[in-house]
Amino acid sequence: MPYAGGYQSQVFAAGGSPFPFTVQGLEDAAREKLPAPHFDYIAGGAGRERTVAANVDAFARWGLNYRILRDGKPGVPSYTVLDTPMAMPVLLAPAGVADLAHPEAERAAARAAADTGVVQVLSSATSTALEDVAEAAPEGRRWFQFAWPDDEKLARSLIDRAENAGYSAIVLQGDCHVAGWRTRELDSAFFPFQRAHGMGNYLSDRRFRELAVMGPRPARGAALDPAEVVAAAATWNRLYTRPALHPGDLALLRAWTDLPVIVKGVCRPDEATLLADAGADALIVSNHGGRQLDSGLAALDCLPGVVAAVGGRVPVLFDSGIRTGTDVLIALALGASAVMIGRPWLYGLAIGGQEGVTHVLRCLEAEFTGALALTGHRDPATLSPADLTPVTTPSNRRAR
Numbered sequence: 001m002p003y004a005g006g007y008q009s010q011v012f013a014a015g016g017s018p019f020p021f022t023v024q025g026l027e028d029a030a031r032e033k034l035p036a037p038h039f040d041y042i043a044g045g046a047g048r049e050r051t052v053a054a055n056v057d058a059f060a061r062w063g064l065n066y067r068i069l070r071d072g073k074p075g076v077p078s079y080t081v082l083d084t085p086m087a088m089p090v091l092l093a094p095a096g097v098a099d100l101a102h103p104e105a106e107r108a109a110a111r112a113a114a115d116t117g118v119v120q121v122l123s124s125a126t127s128t129a130l131e132d133v134a135e136a137a138p139e140g141r142r143w144f145q146f147a148w149p150d151d152e153k154l155a156r157s158l159i160d161r162a163e164n165a166g167y168s169a170i171v172l173q174g175d176c177h178v179a180g181w182r183t184r185e186l187d188s189a190f191f192p193f194q195r196a197h198g199m200g201n202y203l204s205d206r207r208f209r210e211l212a213v214m215g216p217r218p219a220r221g222a223a224l225d226p227a228e229v230v231a232a233a234a235t236w237n238r239l240y241t242r243p244a245l246h247p248g249d250l251a252l253l254r255a256w257t258d259l260p261v262i263v264k265g266v267c268r269p270d271e272a273t274l275l276a277d278a279g280a281d282a283l284i285v286s287n288h289g290g291r292q293l294d295s296g297l298a299a300l301d302c303l304p305g306v307v308a309a310v311g312g313r314v315p316v317l318f319d320s321g322i323r324t325g326t327d328v329l330i331a332l333a334l335g336a337s338a339v340m341i342g343r344p345w346l347y348g349l350a351i352g353g354q355e356g357v358t359h360v361l362r363c364l365e366a367e368f369t370g371a372l373a374l375t376g377h378r379d380p381a382t383l384s385p386a387d388l389t390p391v392t393t394p395s396n397r398r399a400r
Contacts, residue, residue, distance in 0.1 A: 007366040019352055019359040023323045023344065026360065030101070030347040037190035038100040042346050044184035047294025055290050055321030058298035062330050063389045067376030075372040077365060078117075079380050081315055081338050082169055082260045082282055084141055087117025088365050089380050090328060092357075093289075093319050093340035094145035094171065094264075096125030097198035101350040106200075107136035108349060112357035114140030116365065121145055121171055121340060124158070125240075127197060129204035132220075134165040143169040145264065147176065148249075149239045154207045159256050161205070170257060171284065172250075175265025177241045180292040193236055196229045202236055211235050247278035254279065264319070267302040269309035276310045282337075283310065286319035289342050300331065304385075307335030325367025329375065333383040 011017050020026050031039050045052035077088040092113050098105035105127040106120075113120040114137035122133055124147035134142060144162035149155050159170065185191060192198055202208040203224075204217055212235035214228055224232065253261055260281035265288065266272050272283055285303045287296050299320035307316050318336035322328060323344060331339045341364070348356035372380065375387050 006369070007362045017359065019348070019356055021363060026344060026347040026351070030350040033350050034101065037185075037188040039350075040184035040188060041097065041100055041190065041192060042095075042350070043343060044182055045290040045294070046180035046182055046292055048183075049290060050294055051287055051296040051298075052290030054296070054298040055287070055300065056323060058300035058321060059323075059327050059330055061391050062334075063391045064326060064329065064333075064371065064375055065387050065389060066374055070373075070376060073378055075369050075378045077369045077372060077380060079338060081317070082262070084119055084143075084168055085117075086119055086141075086338065088328075088368060089332060089336075089338035090322075090361070090364055090368070091119040091121050091143070091317075091338060091340045092345050093342035094121045094123035094173070095342050095346055096123040097127060097192045098346065098349060099127035099197060100192060101346050102353050104353050105349075106133045108354040109345060109357050110134075110137035110140055110142070112345075112348075112354045112361060113137065115358055116361040118361055119143060122167070123198075124173065124201055125193070125198040126200045128200045130158075130162055130167070130201050131165045131204070132200070134167070138166075142167045143171050143262070145171040145173050146253075147173045147240060148242045148245070148253075150242045151207070151211060151239050154205065154211065154239065156256055157205055157207045158201065159253075161201075163257055163259060167259070169260045169262055169281075170253070171262045171264050172253065173241075173264055174245060175286055175288040176292060177243070177245070178292070180288075181294065182291065194233050196224055196232050199232055199236055203232060208235065208239075211239065247274045250275070250278045250280060262317070266306055267297065267299065269305040272306040272309040272316075276313050280314060282315040282317060284317040284319055284340070285336070286340075289320050300334070303331065303334050303336060325364050325369075326371050328364065328368045329371045329383065330388065332380050333385060333387045335385075 020029055079086050079089040110120050110133050119141045121143045123145050144167040212231045262282040263275050263280045264284035265286050266283045285299055285306050287299045315337035317338050318331045319340040322339045322341045328339050344360050345357050348360035
């Protein structure tokens with residue numbers, strides 16, 4: 001087995017890369033590339049952004065146990081969750097309004113995900129209609145995040161469209177039912193939905209247009225007139241999410257689709273138990289990347305309790321704070337079946353479109369595969385808490 005290989009060797013052979021390799025480098029490059037309100041919407045969080053910081057800093061409280069005795073066989077980072085094969089246990093997290101980062105938005109991300117064998121989880125609040133995203137990368141694997149609207153016909157329409165377009169799971173968004181207090185957006189007075197950003201799935205929906213009194217869908221790429229922008233924004237704001245969510249609602253959702261139903265935003269063991277009992281096919285531990293509730297617990301600190309509560313009955317995935325390949329490994333060792341990344345792929349999109357997202361994913365894959373081998377594993381499924389040691393004095397330095 002060569003000492004250096006894969007993406008590292010390709011970078012060395014090419015004499016470098018136009019894209020940064022560190023988390024901070026990606027963020028800085030995106031900040032320089034984007035208008036300030038666009039960058040702040042992507043990077044920002046709720047309030048003083050303590051939850052954003054806690055999500056990232058939580059990983060510094062765990063040290064990986066390095067091993068040197070080995071059989072010499074190469075690591076294989078591929079994995080399967082809910083019958084969905086993945087080149088590595090990493091998915092693109094649902095992130096709305098991607099056209100703030102790049103005009104190709106979710107289509108560029110879909111192509112990058114397909115090229116690297118990564119699953120794309122598409123937000124409800126996309127800049128691009130879900131059918132157009134599927135068409136951009138027909139060979140890709142996709143799940144659809146469902147923000148349950150407060151209109152049953154619209155809800156059923158979105159589910160039917162996702163199923164017909166080849167999405168293979170429904171991710172029920174539970175962690176964004178109330179607007180977070182986002183001071184960066186308030187400072188810039190920039191709320192993208194007020195300008196009809198992030199409404200690709202709604203503006204392309206017959207039922208939504210009926211509710212907004214907008215008439216038939218125009219030709220692809222046609223601009224909205226000012227009155228339509230106002231009508232669309234007001235209708236979206238009124239209907240974006242149902243105010244209530246109960247475990248029994250999963251039965252109704254199951255009556256609408258045969259796809260697996262995954263619930264995102266679970267941080268409490270008691271809620272995890274109730275949702276597993278109600279028939280959820282999987283859970284995602286997430287605090288929406290710290291964008292909703294300030295001073296919240298780090299999502300990583302919630303993961304072990306949720307994993308213990310469900311006792312292996314359903315897979316538990318993880319989101320919020322993943323920045324590096326070693327972060328991926330730590331979350332898997334604490335019981336996650338797979339993880340999702342959000343801001344890093346948006347930073348990659350901002351600085352390089354499809355190639356930028358591909359770069360982010362290939363960096364994660366290279367670092368994760370190496371870390372897997374260096375901790376004595378060939379398969380992500382064999383990771384466990386035994387691979388970790390608590391670090392009593394966490395570093396004050398943020399991950400580069």
